[in-house]
Amino acid sequence: MxxxxxxxxxxxxxxxxxxxxxxxxxxxGDVDSFRTDGKPGPEKPVGHxxxxxxxxxxxxxxxxxxxxxxxxxxxxxxxxxxxxxxGEMVEKSLQNGCMGCHISKVKFCDxxxxxxxxxxxxxxxxxxxVEAPASKEAH
Ligand code: HEC
Ligand code: HEC
Ligand code: HEC
Numbered sequence: 001m002x003x004x005x006x007x008x009x010x011x012x013x014x015x016x017x018x019x020x021x022x023x024x025x026x027x028x029g030d031v032d033s034f035r036t037d038g039k040p041g042p043e044k045p046v047g048h049x050x051x052x053x054x055x056x057x058x059x060x061x062x063x064x065x066x067x068x069x070x071x072x073x074x075x076x077x078x079x080x081x082x083x084x085x086x087g088e089m090v091e092k093s094l095q096n097g098c099m100g101c102h103i104s105k106v107k108f109c110d111x112x113x114x115x116x117x118x119x120x121x122x123x124x125x126x127x128x129x130v131e132a133p134a135s136k137e138a139h
Contacts, residue, residue, distance in 0.1 A: 035111075035115055037115070039111070039115070040107075040111060041111060041112075042107070042108045042109075042111045042112055043102075043104060043107040043108050043111070045101040045102055045103070048086065048088070048101045049086050050084055050085035050086030050088075051084065051085060051101075052065065052082065052084045052085070052090065052097075052098075053065065053084075053085060054085060063120075066094060066098075066122075069092040069093070069094075069097070070094075072092060073092050073093070078092075079091075079092065080092075082097075094122060094126050095126055095127055095129075099128070099129045103129050104129060105123070105128035105129060106128075
């Protein structure tokens with residue numbers, strides 16, 4: 001005879017542990033799996049480790065940074081390069097800066113925006129990389 005009570009407790013601990021791992025992956029896993037509907041999350045850039053600012057800031061405030069860049073470039077004429085967290089120098093530009101690393105609007109920006117139902121109007125004027133991979137002239 002084995003001890004039913006101990007077996008049940010062991011089983012319960014196993015089930016709780018297994019469930020918490022599943023729950024962790026569904027909610028807290030790395031940013032690629034932030035979506036809970038089974039569809040892929042935003043694609044990570046190849047050959048780059050760091051964004052312009054810390055990832056947490058980028059996730060919540062990239063639209064603020066884009067506005068700052070736009071105002072500096074258009075209103076103040078400040079077109080100097082900016083240094084990323086990883087020490088790379090990039091253009092303050094939606095097309096040549098952000099999309100220089102995030103090479104697909106569809107697999108990056110859209111994967112979040114579709115999920116959260118956000119529709120930035122930027123692409124009315126700015127070219128998305130998939131639409132014009134060879135062109136550098138956005139305007
Ligand atoms: C030098 C290359 C580079 C540039 C330029 C760049 N990014 Fe990133 N970005 C990255 C990398 C690499 C990551 C992933 C960082 C990580 O895994 O922590 C990232 C992460 C992000 C994230 C979070 C993604 C997620 O999966 O949670 C957002 C949003 C983002 N970038 C938007 C932008 C925007 C908007 C711009 C332009 C203002 C920009 N990035 C410019 C390389 C870049
Ligand atoms: C990690 C998910 C994620 C990624 C990746 C992402 N965004 Fe967003 N973006 C959001 C969310 C969420 C909002 C809405 C935030 C809010 O309403 O407060 C947003 C809002 C915006 C806005 C403001 C739009 C509005 O109507 O208020 C702009 C502009 C924008 N994103 C640009 C971009 C660009 C360009 C990229 C690709 C380079 C990108 N985002 C990638 C999640 C993301
Ligand atoms: C009505 C057309 C139009 C729309 C819509 C638009 N832009 Fe622009 N944007 C421009 C023009 C024109 C420039 C000036 C380009 C230059 O002088 O290099 C510019 C410049 C910029 C720049 C700096 C330079 C560069 O090449 O990126 C940023 C950043 C920018 N816009 C971000 C945005 C964002 C983010 C959105 C959406 C929230 C947006 N723009 C919507 C027309 C537009």
